[in-house]
Amino acid sequence: MTETPQAGAGRARGFSTHAIHTGQDVDEVFGAVVPPLHFSTTYAPDGIGNLRRGYDYGRAGNPTRTALQEQLAALEGGAHAFSFGSGLAAEDAVIRGLLRPGQRIVMGNDAYGGSYRLISRIHGDWGIANTPLDLNDHDRVAAELAHDDATLLWVETPSNPLMTVVDIKALAEIAHAHGALLLVDNTFASPYLQQPLSLGADVVVHSTTKYLGGHSDVVGGAVVLSDDALAEKIAFQQFAVGAVSGPLDAYLTTRGIKTLGVRMDRHSSNAMAIARHFEGHSAIERVLYPGLESHPGHELAATQMRDFGGMVSLQLAGGEPAARKVAEGTELFILAESLGGVESLMNYPHEMTHASVRGTELAVPENLLRLSVGIEDVEDLIEDLEKALGGL
Ligand SMILES: *Cc1c(COP(=O)(O)O)cnc(C)c1O
Numbered sequence: 001m002t003e004t005p006q007a008g009a010g011r012a013r014g015f016s017t018h019a020i021h022t023g024q025d026v027d028e029v030f031g032a033v034v035p036p037l038h039f040s041t042t043y044a045p046d047g048i049g050n051l052r053r054g055y056d057y058g059r060a061g062n063p064t065r066t067a068l069q070e071q072l073a074a075l076e077g078g079a080h081a082f083s084f085g086s087g088l089a090a091e092d093a094v095i096r097g098l099l100r101p102g103q104r105i106v107m108g109n110d111a112y113g114g115s116y117r118l119i120s121r122i123h124g125d126w127g128i129a130n131t132p133l134d135l136n137d138h139d140r141v142a143a144e145l146a147h148d149d150a151t152l153l154w155v156e157t158p159s160n161p162l163m164t165v166v167d168i169k170a171l172a173e174i175a176h177a178h179g180a181l182l183l184v185d186n187t188f189a190s191p192y193l194q195q196p197l198s199l200g201a202d203v204v205v206h207s208t209t210k211y212l213g214g215h216s217d218v219v220g221g222a223v224v225l226s227d228d229a230l231a232e233k234i235a236f237q238q239f240a241v242g243a244v245s246g247p248l249d250a251y252l253t254t255r256g257i258k259t260l261g262v263r264m265d266r267h268s269s270n271a272m273a274i275a276r277h278f279e280g281h282s283a284i285e286r287v288l289y290p291g292l293e294s295h296p297g298h299e300l301a302a303t304q305m306r307d308f309g310g311m312v313s314l315q316l317a318g319g320e321p322a323a324r325k326v327a328e329g330t331e332l333f334i335l336a337e338s339l340g341g342v343e344s345l346m347n348y349p350h351e352m353t354h355a356s357v358r359g360t361e362l363a364v365p366e367n368l369l370r371l372s373v374g375i376e377d378v379e380d381l382i383e384d385l386e387k388a389l390g391g392l
Helices: 015-021 063-076 087-098 113-126 138-145 168-177 228-241 247-257 260-278 298-304 319-327 378-390
Strands: 080-084 104-108 129-133 150-156 181-185 203-207 221-225 284-288 311-316 345-347 368-372
Touching: 015 063, 015 260, 063 080, 063 221, 063 247, 080 087, 080 228, 087 113, 087 150, 087 181, 087 203, 087 221, 087 228, 104 113, 104 138, 113 129, 113 150, 129 138, 138 150, 138 168, 150 168, 168 181, 221 228, 260 284, 260 311, 260 378, 311 319, 319 345, 319 368, 319 378
Parallel strands: 104 129, 104 150, 150 181, 181 203
Antiparallel strands: 080 221, 203 221, 284 311, 311 368, 345 368
């Protein structure tokens, strides 16, 4: 799982070697070790019809974007990767590329709120239905996928913000037995911790805004897959719709990805320390972290993830008022949407990231806080949370 094949070589290169070198060949003109950032929107051919390296126009292709796509494909162990202007733009390309009106998406009932909004309120209006359910209820998943119109199974693990873990391999088998495709939103884990294609998934999507970019300074999304025919459909969406990532965004994402491995190790160890420290704390009703033995998905996560990641959710014993007070009471944990950056963030999903799913089947508890644990010194992070909880 830590290694991806390297063409022509006896042994496979490791994850971080790919992260740093794949798509990053030394520049042929100046020898620049960091490949130049290409802003040009158009490319001069060697005479009519003779494109120099296949590039003609910036929406169709850009060398900086290609470098990112090669890097992303290598990290997920896929044959093809496509980079988009946001995670939701990437998801939209998958749905429009691979589904048709009259078809239906079967999805987890605690999927990212923005994904559900896209699927229900944009694609819903264009005739694509959805069925949210508990993805650990495999009988129900199989029953839904047995219907001909259900052609895509949409999975997020660990899920946002309830940290539910589901079995990618088992769900891939169920989907394929019914002729459906399995998509995994791998944003929370990142390819360093989990590689869904190797577990049988057909399509991986990312919000690269989160761990891949890693520094809270660039919005982006990606689709990674191995099947050539499916890839052609995504490529056509990217080209014909044009929701591509710009050159600077692609460059920043590539730069962030080079340190993904070391960041994820630190995110994971900090999150584990916080989860252990606050499990059993008098102000905390429950700590939701797959790294804890008490988490119902712990053993499964241990089989399909390298480590347990940087996201921790807390349910406060004092209910909604306590959650609101802690959310606004920390100093280092910054109250903000998003996740996956080097700095720790605090989120109150009920009214922030998941406000759009209030009152639906995907609503989240009112006493829930979601922490994106950064890579600061963990003693400082624990002290910060202790102080905010002490004020209750
Ligand atoms: C943020 C996020 C998205 C959406 O990505 P954007 O880059 O914000 O468009 C999708 N899935 C998950 C799990 C996310 O956290």
